[in-house]
Amino acid sequence: MPEKQKAFTEEMYCVLEVNETHRARTGVSTAEQKFRWRETFEIDIQHATHTNFSHKLCHKGSLKLLEAFVVDRLNGNRMFALNLEPKGQLIVKIAFHNVAAAFRRIVNCRYDGLFGIPLQRLVAREGRETPLILSRLLQEIEHRGIDYSGLYILCGSLEKKRVLREELELNVERARLSVEAVPDTNVLACLVKDFLRELPEPLISTSIYSMIVEAFSVALPNDPQGNRRLLLRVIDCLPAPNKNTLIQIMDHLKLVMSSEQHNGITAARLTGIFGCLLFCSCNAPTESGSTQGQVSSIYPPKTVVNPLDTDQAAQTLRLLVDIWPSRVNGSDSSSSGSASNSTDVTSTINPVSESQC
Incomplete structure (x- = not known):
């Protein structure tokens, strides 16, 4: 300079x-x-x-990522000398990973880990209905306030995220998540996304994903209650840990969207972010024969889904969000409201057991 x-x-x-x-x-x-x-x-x-x-x-400078990576079909790291206006130069290193690379879900070989661990194994080890790490992160984000502008859109520093991740891996119960320990809420939000992205299988399996899409395709415009019951019967075919975790995530997303006028986060933007986290995977479907049989006995699959189509995932989650009951009434976002919503959804789902799917 x-x-x-x-x-x-x-x-x-x-x-x-x-x-x-x-x-x-x-x-x-x-x-x-x-x-x-x-x-x-x-x-x-x-x-x-x-x-x-x-x-x-x-100073400002720009780089056309499409030309730099996608056109040449490049993955991995590249170094750029970015010319700035009105003068100056900024050296940046950018790594690009396509959707298939981003959602190459693999099992973490560390048995006592938190990320990349099969959901059923994790909750069984902790003796909980939902993963403790996810519950703690969501509770801390909500405690700080969902009016935070750019929540889940802005990114926290990778170095700060790595430090907190190591602390959680060391002791998930005692890891400090307060504002004093983690001032940047974006770091917490990024770990929520990382947890869902790194699950060895997507929270909503490909077979259930197909059935959700099919259920929406046969929905009747003048029967919203019937459509909801139809959809929740499909969701009930998820394993209990997946179903309970999905309820927790959906409850949180509805709460975040209820404050759109303050945080600027629309349903389209939030479902665009979380749709791929819940549905996408580059792995071929690995559901057991029993699970596929359970689903098929209710609604034979007709609609083909692409587990790497982020737009399809976002659209499906948007439809799911639209029929999902909200835990807030007006400005009320108390913890009692959260409990009542979970009870309402669970009671709607429970009449169809997994064995009946």
Whole structure:
């Protein structure tokens, strides 16, 4: 940077945007530090809107990711010297992973781990209905307030996320998640997404995914209650840990969307983020014959789903969100409301046992 400009530019940070959407922000660096940032972010490049800068814009530069990675069919790391306007240059390293690479679900070989562990094994080990790590993260996010702008859209620092992840792996019950220990809520939100993305099998298996899509295709526009019962009967075919965890996730998503006027998060944006986390996988369906038989005995599968189609996953989750009961009435978002919603959904599902599917 020219010496003349250093005189009035004492502190700067980098804002990362995708499709003109603010997705991440580095910490502040100074002229004495030679404006060096050593921070890494993992960003999914889907769905965006415009952003506003709260501080003075000193330099800007852009890179066409489509030309840099997709056209040449490149994966992995690439280094770029990004020319800035009105002057300057920023050295950045970008790694691109396509959908198949991002959702290559594998089992974590560490038996006592939290990420990449089969859901049934994890909840059985903890003696809980849903994973403790997921419950703690969601509770802390909700405790801080769902009015937080950019929740699940902005990305936390990879280094800070790694530190918290190691602390959770060490002791999930005692890991500190408070604002004092983890000031950036985006770090918590990123770990929620990582947990769902790294499950060895998607939370909603491909066979159940197909049946959900089929159920929506035969839904009657003048019978919303009947449509809901039909859909929940399909969801009831999920294993109990998956079903309980799905209820927890859906409950949380409905709560986040209830504050759209404050956090700016629309249903389309949130389902675009979580749809692929719940449905997508590059692995071929591995459901046991018994599970497939359970599903087929209710509704024979007719609709073919593509487990790597992120748009189809987002659309399916959007339909699911639209029929899912909300835990809030107006501005009421108390914990009692959460309990009543879970009870309502569970009681609706329970009349059809897994053995009857």
